[in-house]
Amino acid sequence: xxxxxxxxxxxxxxxxxxxxxxxxxxxxxxxxxxxxxxxxxxxxxxxxxxxxxxxxxxxxxxxxxxxxxxxxxxxxxxxxxxxxxxxxxxxxxxxxxxxxxxxxxxxxxxxxxxxxxxxxxxxxxxxxxxxxxxxxxxxxxxxxxxxxxxxxxxxxxxxxxxxxxxxxxxxxxxxxxxxxxxxxxxxxxxxxxxxxxxxxxxxxxxxxxxxxxxxxxxxxxxxxxxxxxxxxxxxxxxxxxxxxxxxxxxxxxxxxxxxxxxxxxxxxxxxxxxxxxxxxxxxxxxxxxxxxxxxxxxxxxxxxxxxxxxxxxxxxxxxxxxxxxxxxxxxxxxxxxxxxxxxxxxxxxxxxxxxxxxxxxxxx
Amino acid sequence: xxxxxxxxxxxxxxxxxxxxxxxxxxxxxxxxxxxxxxxxxxxxxxxxxxxxxxxxxxxxxxxxxxxxxxxxx
Numbered sequence: 524x525x526x527x528x529x530x531x532x533x534x535x536x537x538x539x540x541x542x543x544x545x546x547x548x549x550x551x552x553x554x555x556x557x558x559x560x561x562x563x564x565x566x567x568x569x570x571x572x573x574x575x576x577x578x579x580x581x582x583x584x585x586x587x588x589x590x591x592x593x594x595x596x597x598x599x600x601x602x603x604x605x606x607x608x609x610x611x612x613x614x615x616x617x618x619x620x621x622x623x624x625x626x627x628x629x630x631x632x633x634x635x636x637x638x639x640x641x642x643x644x645x646x647x648x649x650x651x652x653x654x655x656x657x658x659x660x661x662x663x664x665x666x667x668x669x670x671x672x673x674x675x676x677x678x679x680x681x682x683x684x685x686x687x688x689x690x691x692x693x694x695x696x697x698x699x700x701x702x703x704x705x706x707x708x709x710x711x712x713x714x715x716x717x718x719x720x721x722x723x724x725x726x727x728x729x730x731x732x733x734x735x736x737x738x739x740x741x742x743x744x745x746x747x748x749x750x751x752x753x754x755x756x757x758x759x760x761x762x763x764x765x766x767x768x769x770x771x772x773x774x775x776x777x778x779x780x781x782x783x784x785x786x787x788x789x790x791x792x793x794x795x796x797x798x799x800x801x802x803x804x805x806x807x808x809x810x811x812x813x814x815x816x817x818x819x820x821x822x823x824x825x826x827x828x829x830x831x832x833x834x835x836x837x838x839x840x841x842x843x844x845x846x847x848x849x850x851x852x853x854x855x856x857x858x859x860x861x862x863x864x865x866x867x868x869x870x871x872x873x874x875x876x877x878x879x880x881x882x883x884x885x886x887x
Numbered sequence: 888x889x890x891x892x893x894x895x896x897x898x899x900x901x902x903x904x905x906x907x908x909x910x911x912x913x914x915x916x917x918x919x920x921x922x923x924x925x926x927x928x929x930x931x932x933x934x935x936x937x938x939x940x941x942x943x944x945x946x947x948x949x950x951x952x953x954x955x956x957x958x959x960x
Contacts, residue, residue, distance in 0.1 A: 758900060
């Protein structure tokens, strides 16, 4: 198997995977997911935090099966192709903090890089500011990388270390089965549900889960990463991952055109605000945090699925960060940034700069 | 005598950064890169090729890979 060429890691492979994500993200919207949010790793992690009661913003509570599928799909691919490699120990607490601030930044803009692309593909002009911010943040990250920044080596670990996040996801899925949404009820057993807002909008469970599994599988094979797309372009002038990102954007756009979901403009876009400076600023923070942590939120899920315990910590940081973002009023809404959103972005940037400047040990 | 770049345990993009640095430093000859994930194996091979280096051999070693890259003259 190891000698077999990995077609998904070839040029057309990664474009096809990006296209697959773009098409099915747009279709997930058609089938019930929120506007321009067919797939959003940040938003969906945040919804999971809400479903668990880690924050009590009652419009964003849902145990998103897509996230569960991403991790488990990647796990299946990793096992099938003998790439499951349990490992951990590369500055876990720093990865946790980066995950938390990545989430806080993403929720000021209202979306992860995937959703930024989906928003653009749906005609939301505010996404241009977000994507510009993302590129800016990643660019700052590449300066640190050139200066010797790294989080240190991970160590091989017990298989159970690699299984922790997949097991947590299986537990979440079991909860979703035992406590399904009940009509007009904000709670079902231990899970919280939204009666209005984006948390109340979702595609059927089986559809979400299957698409999630397929995306997880394909993304593990192709190493699809939206942060890496810009990073490699800036750092190495290499467009491999960027082609995957373009595939997502173009095919989401085409699918939106076909199903009538394209509506260009800045005002009144679904789950978006028009405060340009903070659409930009939030994503500078998120982009820098992704770059310092070595992957976009989606990629961190896929890495966690193939046994990377440090990526799993980043994911937990994102979920906890979502709790902070809503409890502390730093998350934006359609009305604009939250009362403490601007302060959170500034603090987050300082934290990232601290991490970037102080972790520059040269690798022997 | 081949130069050895040990990128095991390091996450993206460190293995590629280290390989590129070594390529710049040596200019030609042979470099062996040690990595521990398939992603790094692919990334290092792709980066080496983009710099005009040939991937001569990839062997499994200690749960990871040893990649031998080469450039004549």
